[in-house]
Structures are given as C-alpha cells and as structure tokens.
Amino acid sequence: MTPSHALSAASSRAALLTLLTAMLAACSGGDAAFEMPPAEVAVARVVERDVTRWYGFSGRFVPIEAVEVRPRAGGYIAQVHFTDGADVEAGALLFTIDDREYRAALEAARADLARAVSRRDTAKVEAERTTKLAAAKAASAEELEQRSAEARQAEADVRAAEARVRQAELNLEFTRVRSPISGRVSDARVRVGNLVGPGEPVLTTVVALDPIDVAFQADERVYLATRDAARSGDAGAPVARVGLSTEDGFPHAGELVFVDNALDPMSGTVRARARLANPARLFSPGLFARVRLMGGAPARALLVHPQAIQTDQDRKYVFIVGEGNRAERRDLVLGPEVDGLRVVESGLAAADRVVVVGVRRIFFPGMALNPREVPMDRPDTPPHTAAAAASAATGG
Numbered sequence: 001m002t003p004s005h006a007l008s009a010a011s012s013r014a015a016l017l018t019l020l021t022a023m024l025a026a027c028s029g030g031d032a033a034f035e036m037p038p039a040e041v042a043v044a045r046v047v048e049r050d051v052t053r054w055y056g057f058s059g060r061f062v063p064i065e066a067v068e069v070r071p072r073a074g075g076y077i078a079q080v081h082f083t084d085g086a087d088v089e090a091g092a093l094l095f096t097i098d099d100r101e102y103r104a105a106l107e108a109a110r111a112d113l114a115r116a117v118s119r120r121d122t123a124k125v126e127a128e129r130t131t132k133l134a135a136a137k138a139a140s141a142e143e144l145e146q147r148s149a150e151a152r153q154a155e156a157d158v159r160a161a162e163a164r165v166r167q168a169e170l171n172l173e174f175t176r177v178r179s180p181i182s183g184r185v186s187d188a189r190v191r192v193g194n195l196v197g198p199g200e201p202v203l204t205t206v207v208a209l210d211p212i213d214v215a216f217q218a219d220e221r222v223y224l225a226t227r228d229a230a231r232s233g234d235a236g237a238p239v240a241r242v243g244l245s246t247e248d249g250f251p252h253a254g255e256l257v258f259v260d261n262a263l264d265p266m267s268g269t270v271r272a273r274a275r276l277a278n279p280a281r282l283f284s285p286g287l288f289a290r291v292r293l294m295g296g297a298p299a300r301a302l303l304v305h306p307q308a309i310q311t312d313q314d315r316k317y318v319f320i321v322g323e324g325n326r327a328e329r330r331d332l333v334l335g336p337e338v339d340g341l342r343v344v345e346s347g348l349a350a351a352d353r354v355v356v357v358g359v360r361r362i363f364f365p366g367m368a369l370n371p372r373e374v375p376m377d378r379p380d381t382p383p384h385t386a387a388a389a390a391s392a393a394t395g396g
Contacts, residue, residue, distance in 0.1 A: 038368040041358035043321050044376035047303040048350045051338045054241070054292040059216025061287045062273070063207035065181050073097055073174035074197040077190055084187035087281075088179045088206065095177035095188075095203055097196065102175055106168035113161035120154035127151040183208040184281075207285055210278040213257070214242055214289045217269040222293055223259060239294040240274035244283075250292050252276055302348055303341035305379050308356040309334070319355040319362050320348070321371050327355070329365045340377060 075097040082094050130147040133139035179185065186205045190196060196203070225238065241250030254276035263270045274291060276283065283289075308318045315331050322328035330352070335343030348354070353371065355362065356379035362369070374381045 036363070036367065038325070038370035039327075039358060039361035040370050041355045041361060041372075042374045042379060042381075043353040043369075043371040044305065044308075044356050044374050044379060046344070046348050046350055046352050046354060047341060047376045048300065049303070050298040051301045051303070051343065052294060052298045053301070053336050053338065053343060054294055055219070055221055055336050057216040057218055057272075057291045057293070059214045059274075059289050059291050061283045061285050061289055062213050062215045063183070063209065063285045064211060064213055064275070065183065065208040066285075067180050067206045069094060069177060069179070069203045069206060070199050070201070071095075071097060071174070071177060071196045071203060072198055073102065073171055075099070075101065075175065075195070077192050077194050077196060080188050080192060082185055082188070082204075084185070086185055087209075088182065088185050090179055090182045092179045093176055094179055094185065095190075097175040097177065099172055099175040102168065102172040106165070106172050109161070109165040109168040113158070113165050116154070116157040116161040120151070120158045123147070123151040123154035177203060179206050181206055181208055209281055209284070211275050212278045212283050212285070213273040213275050214240075214254070214291055215271070215273050216289075216291050217264075217267065218259065218272040218293070219269055220263065222256075222272060223263060223270045240276075241292040241294075242274065242276060243290045245288045245290070250290065252282075256293060301335070301338075302344045302350060303338065303376070304344055304348070304354050305340075305356050305376055306337070306342050307379055308354045308359065309342060310359060318348070319359060319365075321353040321355070321369055325369045325371060327362045327365055327367045327369055 077095055078098045079096040080094070081096065082088060082092070088094070127144075127147040127150070130139050130144045134141065134144040183206045186207075188204055189202055222238075238256040240254045240256050242252040242254055243250040254274045256272065257275045258271075258273040260271040274293075304318060309316050309332070310318065316334055317329050317331045319327045320330055330347045332347035333345040335345045337343070353373075354376075355369070355371070356374065356376070
C-alpha cells in the first residue's frame with residue numbers, strides 16, 4: 001500500500017470512529033445531542049406539463065405473409081426462373097417441371113372427350129329416331145326406353161371426359177410453379193435435374209415485405225387501452241413508433257393492428273403487432289425492433305429525472321426537501337419515460353423539490369439538507385450556472 005492510500009484509509013477510519021463515538025454519546029443521554037452536518041445536495045422542482053405518454057417494448061419484425069413454395073405435380077425440375085433473394089410479384093414463374101408426360105395425358109383426355117361426344121351425338125340421333133317410330137307405332141316402348149337411356153349415358157360420359165380434360169389441364173398447369181404472393185424469394189432449395197413429388201420438397205420460400213409487422217409482447221396497459229378504444233367506438237388505430245437497434249430514437253411510424261384476445265396469465269403480457277410501410281425494404285423479418293405505443297391524448301403529468309429515483313426492494317422512492325430543509329422520503333408509482341424524464345403517477349405534488357444529486361449523502365429521513373436549485377432536466381448543472389439560470393428566470 002502506498003503512503004497516500006494508507007493515509008486515506010486511516011482518515012476514513014478516523015472519521016468513522018468519530019461518527020460512531022458521537023452517535024454513542026447521543027444515545028447515552030448526554031446533555032448535547034449529536035446531529036450530523038447538513039448534506040450538500042442539488043434539488044429540482046417537480047416538472048408539471050402536458051405530456052403524451054408512450055409505452056416501450058421490444059420485438060421482432062415478422063412478415064405479414066410467408067409461404068413455403070411446394071410442387072403440386074411430380075417430375076424432374078427442368079428450369080429455375082428466378083435469382084436467389086430477388087423481389088417477385090404474385091404469379092411470377094419460379095420453377096418449371098418436365099411437362100412431357102402431362103402434355104401426353106392431356107392429349108389422351110381430349111381424344112377420350114372427342115369419342116364421348118361422338119357417341120353422345122349418335123345416341124341422341126338414335127333416341128330421336130326411336131321416338132318418331134314409337135309415335136307411329138313402329139317401335140315398342142321398351143326400345144324407346146333403351147335408346148333414351150343410352151343417350152343419357154352418353155351425355156354423362158361426355159361430362160366425365162370433360163372433367164378428365166380439366167384435370168389434365170390442371171396437372172399441366174402445375175408443372176409451372178408460380179409465386180402465390182408478392183415479396184422476396186429465398187434461394188432455390190432444388191436445382192435443375194432433381195426429382196420432386198406432389199407436396200415435397202419445399203422448393204423455396206417467399207415472404208411479403210411491404211408492409212411488414214413488428215411482433216412484441218405488450219402489457220395490460222395496451223390491452224386495456226385498445227379494449228376501451230373499441231368500446232368507445234374510436235376507429236383510429238393507436239400510433240406506434242419503431243426504431244432499429246442501430247438507430248437513435250424512434251424514427252419510423254406505424255400503427256397497432258393486432259392485440260390478442262387474451263393475456264398470458266404466466267407473464268401478464270399479450271401478443272401484439274404494429275404495421276409499418278416498407279417500400280425501401282429497410283426492414284427484414286427477424287430484425288430486432290424497439291417499439292413505442294402512444295398511451296392516449298396529452299394529459300397533465302408530473303415528471304422527475306430518473307437520476308433522482310431510488311429503489312428499495314420492489315418500491316421506488318425519492319427524497320424531497322421537507323419543512324426545515326429536512327429530507328423526506330416519498331414512495332412513488334411511476335409511469336413511462338417522456339423526453340428523458342419519468343412520469344410520476346402518484347407520490348409527489350407539483351410544489352415538491354426533489355433531491356436529484358447527492359442522494360447517497362442522505363442516510364435517513366429527517367436528515368438536515370443544504371439544498372441548491374438546479375433544473376430538473378439538467379441535474380448536473382454546475383452551481384454557478386444554476387444560480388445564473390435561476391436569477392434570469394426570476395428577473396433578478
């Protein structure tokens with residue numbers, strides 16, 4: 001240990017011994033009660049103004065639509081028509097499956113249809129001729145019924161053949177694998193020459209990017225606010241502001257589009273999504289996002305600097321300058337942070353002066369204070385600057 005460190009440690013021990021001796025003397029009932037010197041602290045008056053309350057959450061970007069592109073016809077991949085990672089429109093051709101087998105099946109189905117049509121026409125003519133003969137008593141009723149049944153059967157055969165043609169046309173169409181949505185395509189999971197079957201494997205994926213959602217877990221305040229807005233008939237979606245992890249503040253605007261119908265009883269949160277326009281493809285699924293939701297119309301509120309707020313287990317509190325410049329503890333119920341200050345729901349009055357610098361010098365409530373005024377939004381203002389600002393504000 002260096003001489004300076006030894007001297008500092010010795011001074012600290014001496015000061016502590018002096019404090020303990022004085023406290024023991026006060027407790028022993030001596031004539032002169034010991035009182036610690038006033039603590040030098042900086043205080044600021046509680047700020048009162050109209051604020052728009054915001055609630056902050058963390059979330060991830062998720063696509064509004066995401067599709068796994070799978071084949072609906074079996075065969076060998078003949079061609080890949082897109083560039084990996086490109087933007088595609090709905091209906092864009094992505095893959096071609098070898099279609100020769102399907103073209104042959106379509107031709108066969110059309111030939112079957114032609115034969116069925118020919119048989120139907122013949123059966124219809126025979127039924128009409130037999131009807132005339134039966135009217136002239138030249139054909140029996142049994143023969144007429146047989147010819148009519150054959151005509152009806154031929155008509156049904158035509159409809160069945162038409163259905164087989166439509167099925168063959170669909171199978172041929174399925175050899176052209178198209179994007180079901182507009183968005184950004186992933187890479188091709190299979191290449192030319194690979195054999196695929198109906199439904200397997202996944203050929204690629206497509207995600208919609210504009211607009212895009214931010215999914216996050218909101219708390220009861222958001223759930224209750226949206227419920228109350230729905231009951232009051234307010235059709236406007238709550239405003240959301242979003243910022244990326246590398247950005248300052250919340251530069252991107254969106255709106256709350258979804259709040260789930262129940263809270264998770266384990267976490268006390270509810271699933272929610274905010275939606276943003278994304279024409280420049282600035283946001284991609286999976287990116288981390290910081291979300292702020294507006295908590296309603298501007299309202300009068302009291303605010304203090306977060307530096308003044310202390311923690312005692314599960315309670316938050318501040319010290320204020322009470323009567324006779326004595327420290328008084330005030331337990332608080334806090335709201336969201338607004339412009340660098342924290343909203344105080346309850347626990348303070350507008351006229352209170354809160355200790356913002358030197359809180360650690362206050363060892364117990366009732367301790368004497370020697371306060372100096374500083375602005376609430378700039379608690380670390382030097383004494384001379386704070387005094388000049390106060391003098392200017394009062395016209396001194």
